[in-house]
Amino acid sequence: SERKNLLLMPGDGIGPEVMAQAKRVLDWLQKTGRADFAITEELVGGASIDAHGVPLTEAALAHALAADAVLFGSVGGPKWDTVPFDIRPEAALLKLRKEMGVFANLRPAKVFDALVDASSLKPELVRGLDIMIVRELIGGIYFGEPRGIETLPDGSKRGVNTEVYTTGEIERVGRVAFELARKRQNRVCSVEKANVMESGLLWRQVMTALHAAEYPDVQLSHMYADNCAMQLAKNPRQFDVIVTGNLFGDILSDLAAMLTGSLGLLPSATLGAVEPSGRRAGFYEPIHGSAPDIAGKGLANPLAQILSLALMLRYSFGQGANAALIEQAVENVLAKAGRTPDIAMPGRAKISTSEMGDALLAEL
Amino acid sequence: SERKNLLLMPGDGIGPEVMAQAKRVLDWLQKTGRADFAITEELVGGASIDAHGVPLTEAALAHALAADAVLFGSVGGPKWDTVPFDIRPEAALLKLRKEMGVFANLRPAKVFDALVDASSLKPELVRGLDIMIVRELIGGIYFGEPRGIETLPDGSKRGVNTEVYTTGEIERVGRVAFELARKRQNRVCSVEKANVMESGLLWRQVMTALHAAEYPDVQLSHMYADNCAMQLAKNPRQFDVIVTGNLFGDILSDLAAMLTGSLGLLPSATLGAVEPSGRRAGFYEPIHGSAPDIAGKGLANPLAQILSLALMLRYSFGQGANAALIEQAVENVLAKAGRTPDIAMPGRAKISTSEMGDALLAEL
Numbered sequence: 099s100e101r102k103n104l105l106l107m108p109g110d111g112i113g114p115e116v117m118a119q120a121k122r123v124l125d126w127l128q129k130t131g132r133a134d135f136a137i138t139e140e141l142v143g144g145a146s147i148d149a150h151g152v153p154l155t156e157a158a159l160a161h162a163l164a165a166d167a168v169l170f171g172s173v174g175g176p177k178w179d180t181v182p183f184d185i186r187p188e189a190a191l192l193k194l195r196k197e198m199g200v201f202a203n204l205r206p207a208k209v210f211d212a213l214v215d216a217s218s219l220k221p222e223l224v225r226g227l228d229i230m231i232v233r234e235l236i237g238g239i240y241f242g243e244p245r246g247i248e249t250l251p252d253g254s255k256r257g258v259n260t261e262v263y264t265t266g267e268i269e270r271v272g273r274v275a276f277e278l279a280r281k282r283q284n285r286v287c288s289v290e291k292a293n294v295m296e297s298g299l300l301w302r303q304v305m306t307a308l309h310a311a312e313y314p315d316v317q318l319s320h321m322y323a324d325n326c327a328m329q330l331a332k333n334p335r336q337f338d339v340i341v342t343g344n345l346f347g348d349i350l351s352d353l354a355a356m357l358t359g360s361l362g363l364l365p366s367a368t369l370g371a372v373e374p375s376g377r378r379a380g381f382y383e384p385i386h387g388s389a390p391d392i393a394g395k396g397l398a399n400p401l402a403q404i405l406s407l408a409l410m411l412r413y414s415f416g417q418g419a420n421a422a423l424i425e426q427a428v429e430n431v432l433a434k435a436g437r438t439p440d441i442a443m444p445g446r447a448k449i450s451t452s453e454m455g456d457a458l459l460a461e462l
Numbered sequence: 463s464e465r466k467n468l469l470l471m472p473g474d475g476i477g478p479e480v481m482a483q484a485k486r487v488l489d490w491l492q493k494t495g496r497a498d499f500a501i502t503e504e505l506v507g508g509a510s511i512d513a514h515g516v517p518l519t520e521a522a523l524a525h526a527l528a529a530d531a532v533l534f535g536s537v538g539g540p541k542w543d544t545v546p547f548d549i550r551p552e553a554a555l556l557k558l559r560k561e562m563g564v565f566a567n568l569r570p571a572k573v574f575d576a577l578v579d580a581s582s583l584k585p586e587l588v589r590g591l592d593i594m595i596v597r598e599l600i601g602g603i604y605f606g607e608p609r610g611i612e613t614l615p616d617g618s619k620r621g622v623n624t625e626v627y628t629t630g631e632i633e634r635v636g637r638v639a640f641e642l643a644r645k646r647q648n649r650v651c652s653v654e655k656a657n658v659m660e661s662g663l664l665w666r667q668v669m670t671a672l673h674a675a676e677y678p679d680v681q682l683s684h685m686y687a688d689n690c691a692m693q694l695a696k697n698p699r700q701f702d703v704i705v706t707g708n709l710f711g712d713i714l715s716d717l718a719a720m721l722t723g724s725l726g727l728l729p730s731a732t733l734g735a736v737e738p739s740g741r742r743a744g745f746y747e748p749i750h751g752s753a754p755d756i757a758g759k760g761l762a763n764p765l766a767q768i769l770s771l772a773l774m775l776r777y778s779f780g781q782g783a784n785a786a787l788i789e790q791a792v793e794n795v796l797a798k799a800g801r802t803p804d805i806a807m808p809g810r811a812k813i814s815t816s817e818m819g820d821a822l823l824a825e826l
């Protein structure tokens with residue numbers, strides 16, 4: 099089989115630090131003959147602005163489009179807060195997602211047994227929690243036109259963004275959610291504001307029709323986004339798969355991730371359509387952001403980045419066994435090794451980003 | 463002084479039940495000579511659809527516009543899930559808010575001492591919590607044009623909504639937030655998605671300029687909406703006043719309310735501009751919704767509706783002493799009386815909606 103291309107984009111803040119540990123795991127896979135990737139690396143976000151004046155060069159984008167999968171770190175930070183809107187670090191992330199066509203963002207919110215007490219919720223509410231949030235990632239208000247800031251005749255301003263969803267966009271992400279549910283607890287909760295927004299009403303109608311036509315065996319419910327935030331805070335275990343649009347997904351998936359107490363351990367996978375060739379674009383990034391406040395200090399937890407690598411092995415390369423190896427090693431490390439500050443616990447040594455990498459490699 | 467007009471709109475679900483208890487408190491105020499309102503009542507939402515075919519009649523709207531304050535219950539329920547979008551129950555609420563011009567929705571998220579253990583968060587994270595969320599209520603994606611669902615040439619559909627904010631809309635709600643902060647802990651956190659949406663970028667710029675020009679003595683910070691959801695879940699006491707747009711405010715204020723564990727006790731006040739005559743429109747409603755699942759069973763907690771009445775006395779009628787009387791009675795009832803199911807606790811009798819009303823009146 100031909101050699102697969104893997105692009106690494108560490109980005110800003112803690113991105114390079116946690117990516118360095120993921121690279122050690124990749125090295126180990128390559129050296130032990132478990133994997134054989136052609137690996138390249140590109141700057142992205144603020145790091146690319148500093149080097150090239152733009153957050154994503156044409157060359158970096160071309161590499162991402164040609165790669166069989168992209169492993170991404172994180173972008174942004176106060177250093178670039180004043181750059182113009184269209185070349186801010188986040189623009190690179192949004193452009194990569196859009197150009198790669200990765201529309202289905204899978205964000206697991208899972209509580210690791212060893213971390214039940216790290217949640218701000220009472221332990222009895224989160225023990226065993228395992229939700230999968232499927233967020234539409236290349237539509238909605240993130241990309242809709244018209245958008246921008248205009249100056250009115252009286253000199254004041256008007257800022258505009260447009261939420262747009264089409265039948266096709268809703269169906270394709272809905273299918274991903276229903277398919278995932280069949281391998282889990284077979285329940286999908288679709289989230290919008292159909293009581294206020296017509297785009298949400300269409301979302302609800304399309305999900306309802308798709309369910310009846312193709313997935314009648316799956317249990318479908320609907321919830322307003324405000325209620326979903328409340329239900330996540332009150333009793334998160336009521337959910338199996340949640341499917342929602344780009345903006346609600348941004349907020350609800352971060353909320354769910356935080357509620358687990360395991361934010362530093364949560365990976366994400368974003369998939370495109372299966373092309374006629376069988377190829378499927380894949381983009382992998384941790385849920386946590388660039389965390390500029392702790393960057394460069396060896397405080398970051400590298401496990402979310404490493405688990406994103408595991409998801410990549412499973413979803414993009416069919417290497418489920420390698421993925422499981424890594425996931426088991428993470429469980430073992432959590433059960434016995436020291437802890438990075440985000441998941442610190444009395445009685446466990448506090449260790450650094452690279453020491454966590456050491457512990458994981460020792461386990462592997 | 464001339465007699466003030468008060469309009470009651472109980473609405474649907476538990477609305478009429480909790481309003482019935484608020485009316486008992488009003489009666490008591492009138493009979494003891496503490497207040498002298500001309501009180502009228504109108505159907506709204508599903509109840510108005512059933513009676514008149516529309517969720518808000520012209521006459522009801524005219525009464526609301528002429529009233530000195532509106533005390534609102536809640537609207538909506540599965541019974542009206544299939545009515546056309548433009549005459550659904552929620553349309554009445556949105557139209558009332560818009561026509562009355564009540565742009566500043568004040569949503570306190572407060573933990574009552576007696577209810578610390580009712581929160582899903584660990585008690586040490588919520589004890590003493592007291593956040594004020596100021597939500598812009600008549601702009602943003604709730605009202606922006608264009609909006610609707612169109613059919614495309616291939617027969618598929620496209621749903622559109624538009625988020626719009628102008629300098630003036632942002633400034634006026636910003637002023638309300640800064641003024642409130644001065645009477646509290648003097649800190650405002652402004653929330654948007656300026657890293658993704660231009661309307662959010664304008665929001666941030668206008669808040670920053672307003673702060674520098676008129677409120678340099680108040681501490682201003684900015685936060686992305688996804689991060690705000692996480693921070694509320696992680697450490698809600700870091701906030702004093704949060705100011706945000708209509709859609710983010712919908713989600714974040716419900717989340718904050720749920721985290722307190724006191725959802726059945728949280729009122730809200732929505733205020734318009736101070737008119738040249740000194741008049742200021744005021745709209746008062748509990749944070750909780752119509753809760754159709756428990757409606758008609760005597761299970762609802764009437765205290766949020768009664769505390770909304772107290773806010774009305776304070777903000778619309780300058781009757782701070784009457785408001786304080788009611789608020790103190792609520793604290794006393796929580797400290798010793800039975801509990802409605804939402805705040806039930808071992809060792810306390812479970813009581814019904816009207817029994818909670820009895821307890822409160824006994825206290826008064």
Ligand SMILES: CC(C)[C@H](C(=O)O)[C@@H](O)C(=O)O
Pocket residue numbers: 174188191348657658688
């Ligand atoms: C960095 C930002 C543009 C991004 C988003 O809003 O999608 C982030 O919050 C995320 O959830 O991946």
Ligand SMILES: CC(C)[C@H](C(=O)O)[C@@H](O)C(=O)O
Pocket residue numbers: 293294324538552555712
């Ligand atoms: C009922 C609904 C239209 C309303 C809203 O979205 O504003 C409600 O959720 C609220 O927060 O008051």
